[in-house]
Amino acid sequence: MSAIPLPKSTHASSVLICEECGAEAQILGSLDGPDATETVEMWNREHAQCGADPVASAWQSLVQRGDAECLIDYEDDLAKLSRIPRPSWAPVERDSIRGAIRSSAYRSRPVAVPLTHHGTEECDNGRLMSRFEVAAKRLGQGENLVGVTLSVVVDSEWRNVGVNLTLDEVHRLIEALAAACDLAVTE
Numbered sequence: 001m002s003a004i005p006l007p008k009s010t011h012a013s014s015v016l017i018c019e020e021c022g023a024e025a026q027i028l029g030s031l032d033g034p035d036a037t038e039t040v041e042m043w044n045r046e047h048a049q050c051g052a053d054p055v056a057s058a059w060q061s062l063v064q065r066g067d068a069e070c071l072i073d074y075e076d077d078l079a080k081l082s083r084i085p086r087p088s089w090a091p092v093e094r095d096s097i098r099g100a101i102r103s104s105a106y107r108s109r110p111v112a113v114p115l116t117h118h119g120t121e122e123c124d125n126g127r128l129m130s131r132f133e134v135a136a137k138r139l140g141q142g143e144n145l146v147g148v149t150l151s152v153v154v155d156s157e158w159r160n161v162g163v164n165l166t167l168d169e170v171h172r173l174i175e176a177l178a179a180a181c182d183l184a185v186t187e
């Protein structure tokens, strides 16, 4: 028999029956195998609450959800930690998970703007230029931002400074940059 105990109301060693909800499942293959153990574990999880007092079950679900939400895993998917759904433009590998949900962010892929008046550094395929990188961000509590990072080579070392701008700040920056461009070409 499998190492873990069979659940309540198991009538036959190879058939699982929940007397509370009437569900049945057949264990396929060897009862000693890892597949059987997995099937029984899943069955136990699915039917643990069957027939229980609904008030107690609701409380137990809240306890489990709260415990899961209290663990921040830096390698995790922000959509598991935040109530804000993943935007279509934010790949999971770009998630920035920090010490608090409100400072964690979904991020788009960045757009790089190369800077010709600043240094370069040798890399595997050639030389990498100093640059601005721009990405759309949505924080873990829903605020929409634009992240701008300046990466420049100074004395053969990369200096990186990142800032978050509100959308209003971005519009003001666009306005100032456009006005500076206009000004620069006048006498």
Ligand SMILES: [Zn+2]
Binding pocket: 018, 019, 020, 021, 022, 023, 046, 047, 050
């Ligand atoms: Zn059940």
